[in-house]
Amino acid sequence: MVSQHCHWRTVEEWRDLNVPLSTPSNEASRMYDATLTQLAAHWDDPSVGGIHATLKQMMDADPNFVVGQAMTVGLQVMGGGTSTRLDPKLKTAVEDLVKKAEGQPNLAPAEKKHVKAVKQWADGYLKEACVTWEDILVDHPHDLLALKSAYLGYIYTGNSAQLRDSPARVLPEWSPSTPLYSFLLGMHAFGLEETNLYDRAEKQALRALELNRHDTWATHSMNHVLEMTGQQDRGIHFLRSTLDDWEVCRSLACHHWWHLALHYIEKGEYLEALEIFDSEVKSRCVKQRELFNIADAASLLFRLELEGMDVVNKWRDIQDVSESHLEDAVFAFNDLHLMMSCLGSGDKKASQHFLESLEEHVRNGQGTTRDVHSHTGLKICQALTAYKEGDFAQATDIMYPLRYDVPTLGGSHAQRDIFNIFLIVSALQSPKAEHHRKARALLAERKGLKENSPLTDRLIARVTAFA
Numbered sequence: 001m002v003s004q005h006c007h008w009r010t011v012e013e014w015r016d017l018n019v020p021l022s023t024p025s026n027e028a029s030r031m032y033d034a035t036l037t038q039l040a041a042h043w044d045d046p047s048v049g050g051i052h053a054t055l056k057q058m059m060d061a062d063p064n065f066v067v068g069q070a071m072t073v074g075l076q077v078m079g080g081g082t083s084t085r086l087d088p089k090l091k092t093a094v095e096d097l098v099k100k101a102e103g104q105p106n107l108a109p110a111e112k113k114h115v116k117a118v119k120q121w122a123d124g125y126l127k128e129a130c131v132t133w134e135d136i137l138v139d140h141p142h143d144l145l146a147l148k149s150a151y152l153g154y155i156y157t158g159n160s161a162q163l164r165d166s167p168a169r170v171l172p173e174w175s176p177s178t179p180l181y182s183f184l185l186g187m188h189a190f191g192l193e194e195t196n197l198y199d200r201a202e203k204q205a206l207r208a209l210e211l212n213r214h215d216t217w218a219t220h221s222m223n224h225v226l227e228m229t230g231q232q233d234r235g236i237h238f239l240r241s242t243l244d245d246w247e248v249c250r251s252l253a254c255h256h257w258w259h260l261a262l263h264y265i266e267k268g269e270y271l272e273a274l275e276i277f278d279s280e281v282k283s284r285c286v287k288q289r290e291l292f293n294i295a296d297a298a299s300l301l302f303r304l305e306l307e308g309m310d311v312v313n314k315w316r317d318i319q320d321v322s323e324s325h326l327e328d329a330v331f332a333f334n335d336l337h338l339m340m341s342c343l344g345s346g347d348k349k350a351s352q353h354f355l356e357s358l359e360e361h362v363r364n365g366q367g368t369t370r371d372v373h374s375h376t377g378l379k380i381c382q383a384l385t386a387y388k389e390g391d392f393a394q395a396t397d398i399m400y401p402l403r404y405d406v407p408t409l410g411g412s413h414a415q416r417d418i419f420n421i422f423l424i425v426s427a428l429q430s431p432k433a434e435h436h437r438k439a440r441a442l443l444a445e446r447k448g449l450k451e452n453s454p455l456t457d458r459l460i461a462r463v464t465a466f467a
Contacts, residue, residue: 005179006047008033017142020108023065031058032068033179036144039075040183042216042249066101070114071145073097077122078152080291083330084122085365094122110136110143117149124367126153134166141170144180151187156331157368158407158416164191182211186218193224194412201225213242216249216256223259227414230452232263239263251292254284258296262303262414266455270309277301282317289321295337295411298322299418302340306425307455312346319345326354329361332369332377333410336419339381343388351388355381376405380419387422392429399423400438420446421455428462436466 008030014021021029034045034054044050049057055075058068073093076082084091101107101115117132133150136143147170154162167188174181185208192201202225208218219242226235239246239260247253257280264272277300285293297318301311322341329335335358342351358381362374369377383398399422406419420442427439440463446456 005037007179008037009179018140019143020110020140021065021067022104022107022111023062023068025062025065028058028061028065028068031055031061032065032071035071036148037180039148040144040180040217041214042252044250064100064104066097066104066107067111067114067145069097069100070111070118074114074118074121074149077118078149080156080330080334081325081328083124083328085124086327090122094119110140110146114145117146121153124365124369126157126368129153130157130159130162137166137170141173142178147184147187155412156333156410158333158410160191160194160407160413162191164188164195164197167191176211182208182215183217185211186215186221189218189221190224190412193221193228196228198225198229213245214249216246216252219246219256220252220259223256224412224414227259227262228450230266230450232266232452232454235263236260250288251290254281254288254293254296257281257284258300259414261300265300265303265307266453268307268454268458270304270307273300273304274309274311274314277304277314282314286317286321291325291331291334294318294322294325294341295334295415298337298340298344299415301344303418303421305344306421312344315341315344315346319347319350323350326350327357329358329365329369329373331410332372332408333415335369335373335377336380336384336409339384343384351385355385372408372410376402376408380406380409383426384422387426392426393432393435395426396423396430396432396435396438399426421459424459428459433466436463439463440466 010026011021011023011029014029021032023029031054034048035051035058038045038051038054048054055072059065059072062068076090077094082090084094097115098119101112113132113136117129120129120132130150130153133146136146147166150166151163154166167184171184171188174184185204189201189204189208192204201221205218205221205225208215222238223235226238239256246256257276261273261276281297281300285297301314301318304311319341322338325338339354342354358373358378361370362378379398379402383395386398387395403423406416409416424439424442427435443456443460443463450456
């Protein structure tokens, strides 16, 4: 069993934790808890029929349950696969949520803020939505929906400090006996890792796994610690030896396989990484058709390509899945990986269409993603295009001034490292001597951050050839 928590809480039990739920239905309250538990565990619990089933049962039990509807609509809005700009049904769902909240004047302030945050996110204002959820947590530190929602926002906006601090602010109010406590520790562990506190992150992740070995986010946090500290062999052993614990967690299993492949790429064992792509990453990407998996697949192929591997025949399946998202412009991090997919597959028409769509969004859009693309994301897409066209000097000239702005794209340090590698490889392939010198400096910087990196050593050997 993935989660140790299966006593779904009643309205009164939530109130005992100072989490107000304006519903008379204990069944709605219990299904709300069941859904939150599955979200925290990143899996579909077959004992309750999975997340979609518990969401339906929750709203069937009380169609006027505002926080339940905020969670239902919020999951669609924050999923990244569509937006109110593109999906009229989703736009209507957000409008209906706001109207329902306005029609219930006795809602608690926290419940009204949940609705406000979903509306802010739907309008494109991710950072503002996170502020609203944090306002809830000041008075209601056990409100896991607010915590998880804000946390996701910090991932999408690359806010490493808040990934650490948001869980830390509520931790003193929780205890090991609190349901889902291990998941809070796992969240905190990832924030510690993303702020380079690797020893503390590892201890917190292991503590979470001692409480619940199926805590897939704690496993995820350990993955990042081992990746960022250059412990490739330990990382491979960790994931291989815990496979049965995390593979059932559908929404993160592909990402764990991606982490395993990174260790093999780092070691220069490309065939092992390709085997993982073929047998695990691609199949999940094609079957589940989720943007998170598309990003993993595109990142993995591009890393192999930058290492000199011929993967041109691998891109088509990923591009086929990406095709329906080329006008999304929902999250900049995802968009950059969609660009990789278009270019990798050699689909010039799709690449041009995607660039034009982003340019249009920058001109006429609004919100966080629009601002990120205006300053950084669109330019990196142009750098990727230049690289694909063989203009390595232009790719370098575009990327070099942006390297400290890359975190605004969202994602983690490990995920964004693809852009660091891309810049260095572009500079190495540029005909300009000044770019070779910049590559040398960037590699010295990289070696200082992660001493045990065979990948860095291979790149250093290449730049040494220019001496």
